[in-house]
Amino acid sequence: MAPRANWKGFLRLSLVTCPVALYPATSEGEKISFNQLNRKTGHRIKYLKVDADSGEEVASQDIVKGYALDKDTFIEVTKEELEEVALESTRTIEIDEFVDKSEIDPRYLIRPYYLRPDGKVGHDAFAVIRETIRDMNKVAIGRIVLTSREHIIALEPMDKGLVGTLLRYPYEVRAADEYFDEIQDVKITKDMLDLAKHIVNQKSGRFEPEKFEDQYEAALVELINEKRAGRPIRPKERPRGANVVDLMEALRRSVGGGAAAGAEEPKKTPKRPKKAAAGQKEMLMPIAGKKPARETAKKSTARSQRKSA
Template sequence: MPPVAQFTLTFGLVAIPVRLLAATSSHRIGFRQIHLQDRGRVRYTKICELDEHELMPEDIVRAYEVGKDRLVPITDDDLDNLPLPTAKTIEVNGFLDLAAIPGEMYDKPYFLAPQNAGANKPYVLMREALARSGKAAVGKYALRGSENLGMIHAQGDVLVLQRLRWPDEVRSADDAAPRQSVEITDEELNGALGLIEALGDVDMQQMHDEYSRAVQELIEAKMEHKAPPRAREPEEEADVTDLMTALQRATEQARAERGEDAEVHHLAGRTPAKKAAAGKKTAAKKATAKKAAAKTSAAGKAATGKSAAGKTAAAKKAAAKKGAAKKSAAGRSGGSGKRAG
């Protein structure tokens, strides 16, 4: 891609010749203005208000109005030859943690690329140093008639120059915050956290500009003299005024769309601490049940042992009785024989 500009990136005593490349493109569809009746194109003619002559682009220069009917012309050469150290240089003034730069300061991104083979080593050195430190280099540079504030950070194998807005261009966010005190319950907060978990992470590669696609389909339908596509009627949804009900329904819908169990039980009733406590209670109940089972088993074994001991004693008693009966019978038999003799 053609470079937007060329600079020398200065990093201490290290100078890196770099090319500034556009990092983004737009798929926005451009339109022309026409006269609806005959479809003639509407053109803008620039006329000098003094002599009323039509002017060509080369006849027009910038001017700064310093008073009534007093204008100071400023040419492109005047701007290009300004005595600024940032005219052809991106000078690093210092470093910041990347996370310390607020998002509202971010403007347009560019890629920085080495201009030649000799710039490769210092380029990689700066890239690796920024990547390992987690910091961004901050400096100024001049581009297209203005001086800009820029932040340079490592992204993969390249250095990215992020144009920043000047700090005094960023408005205070005080007017954006709610003006009244708002109470949020743990139940409501956990309901919102449950919805975030149910929706899951976003795959940025799946995000597309549906509006531009619809406009392109409209243009193609017009070219083929077909009926243009129409928007679907929005589905009527029940008016949900209760915040918890809305969160629970949204969570159930998100889980159903992801193929998960759509039912959400006690969606907002448990914080992580409550879940941990519930887990401890469950573990305690299981431990108690195991102890009870062990006691029952031990008692059963003891009962079984007593039963077996009882049976053994009874058997011994029966055997003793049988032995005594036999001895008695033998004694009687011997006495009868002696008397007969």
């Protein structure tokens, strides 16, 4: 079952309109998260909204938004006043233009959403808009209000629905020359480029996300399981960066599968079995909110609990 829609309204292309719902296309819910605790008592930390001067707790109904003119001067803005700044994009995604996808700078991309018809009506109009975008091989650009802010949204077909990607405004993107101006101009020889291209060809493949393992998430699972089992946590040796003395020699040895010049040969360690991406199903011991994949995990937990008792 799909999660609750983040937004409901209408999608409009000129006079063609249909009701639609917007859903998050990604999720962080499967990742391990931590609570802050009081080291002395083990109790969770609770955050309170307090008056900065008096230190007294303030009830939610007494909190208003304010724009800071300076350190001590604010302009208060009420919820009702904000609602008066109603935009058409609060309830309607109006398609303003169509562009080539290659023209969208990746720095402008924020996050993706799924867009589908809302309810049993409007499927014909939705299909007309979707297939028009598909046949023209374009990306539709519109506007939408989410979390009280108007965003640019880029729409493109995916299967029977649309994927809408929120875009940043130009003022939100920093100029690259602030960071790149100090990079030295270096002359690269043809031999160096040829060797580097050979390395790229050796490592070329298709992008298959399921091949990638979240190694940090797997390490967190291992850490938590070790602590639950009562085993001591020993720091692991950190890999040392190679000191490249001769770039050309480093490229040659990379092509041949060796280590860079001046660097020690890395110790070979057995590869970990890949963990399933969805919910880290291959955890050794169950964690609250996660489903263990193996019956052996349950037995392991029971044994460790009997020992601690």
